[in-house]
Amino acid sequence: MYDVVLLTLGSERDAPGACGSGGACCGGATGADTAPTSQTDTSQTDTGQTDTGQTDTGQTDTSQTDTSQTDTSQTDTSQTDTSQADTGQTEQCATERPRVPVLACADALNARGARVETITARSDAEIDAVLARFDGPARPDGLTWPDSDSKTRLVVAVASDGQLRAVLRRLVKRYAPAPSKRPADLPGSRTLPDLPPVAVLPLDPARGGTHRDLAAQLGLPRDPAAVAAAVMDGTPRRLDLLRNDGGSVTLDGALLGAADDAGRPLHWRARVEVDDTILTDGSEPLLACAVGNAGGYATLDDVTLLTAPDPTDGQVEVAVAVPVVVRSTWGRKRVRLEVRRARGRAVSVLPREGKVPYLDDGVEGELTRKRSWWIEPGAWAVWSS
Helix, strand or coil: CCEEEEEEECCHHHCCCCCCCCCCCCCCCCHHHHCCCCCCCCCCCCCCCCCHHHCCCCCCCCCEEEEEEEEHHHCCCHHHCCCCCCCCCCCCCCCCCCCHHHHHHHHHHHHCCCEEEEEEECCHHHHHHHHHHHECCCCCCCCCCECCCCCEEEEEEECCHHHHHHHHHHHHHHHCCCHHHCCCCCCCCCCCCCCCCEEEEECCCCCCCCCCCHHHHCCCCCCHHHHHHHHHHCEEEEEEEEEECCCCEECCEEEECCECCCCCECCECEEEEECCEEEEECCCCECEEEEECCCCCCEECCEECCCCCCCCCCCEEEEEEEEEEEECCCCCEEEEEEEEEEEECEEEEEECCCCEEEEECCEEEEECCCEEEEEEEEEEEEEEC
16 A cells, blocks of 8 residues: 655745745745856755766767758747746646645545545645655665655646646755765766656646647646556656756756847847857857757747757757848848757856846746756656556
8 A cells, every 4th residue: 555645835825935935836936046146157056066067977978969040031939038938827836725636636546545645835844844755764874865665655736847846856955965975876977866756747737839748748647547547556757857056957948038028039148058069159149048858948939949858868958049140142131040959968058148038847037147957867757657
């Protein structure tokens, strides 16, 4: 028999100034995500981890670069306006009362013989109290490590990818050791152990359009009974995790860029580097930059930014969209959109001027200093049938 915790995240109305007001529960950007600090650009805020995107792990450079061009005379790039997030409710949290899918999933789990506890967390501390149930036996080195033989399983009911990210961020906070305490049994390509599997219960119907939520991209069940079956009878499906030096994680991807009030794309500049490949040195204007672990930000209107983002291949795919002025045979000027791409283990984005708006797993923010993402191969997992 399994103990199943069905976790929902509380409404921001119930926790003013705490988890629900732009903190972990709503998946909102925290001060560590957005605010400039007096620390160096590659400083760590959560776990004290060094930026593995800047560390040589002894692996060969796997980055690959390609470019493509699209005629912007036929392309509307106004959707770089991050003020209009695809989720539409980046700070919208679950209601304080269990929604119908939560109750239906609990009934399905009970019918399969599970002991079910439904918990609504309204702060990071309440999330941490749930995650503490997955701690393994005490280790000789004193580290807190997840129990690989745990009989407790976790279902996270989410209305957005940002809410799922909030829970994963607390898992990383709990189990990632400081560099000075790195154990010998941790793989060289990782900064944290295998995180406990998580079942995802989407609270809203699958969205149409080009941006699908992570559950849809991964082909995870949405029906509460099917989610219960995956928890009880399924197997863990391990996925890559993007960590960043802002103290957070990325499950799907990030899209950097914006548009003005009239919908015209704004030019901005930044140095974008993937492993040892420089996609742009910051001297030329950009319209967008996509950092992809999955496929949520693979396209911008009808422009393909990321060709094959894969959350299981151990690499991050990055693309920048650069407007290039070209002359035709008759001397006429035209603007073409050149898309440059690269794949690798880490990416850094260094803004050259001002603030750069972005979406990260559907959560809005502003980049004011260097941000680095690096891949953690197979670090997290979902229950899948």
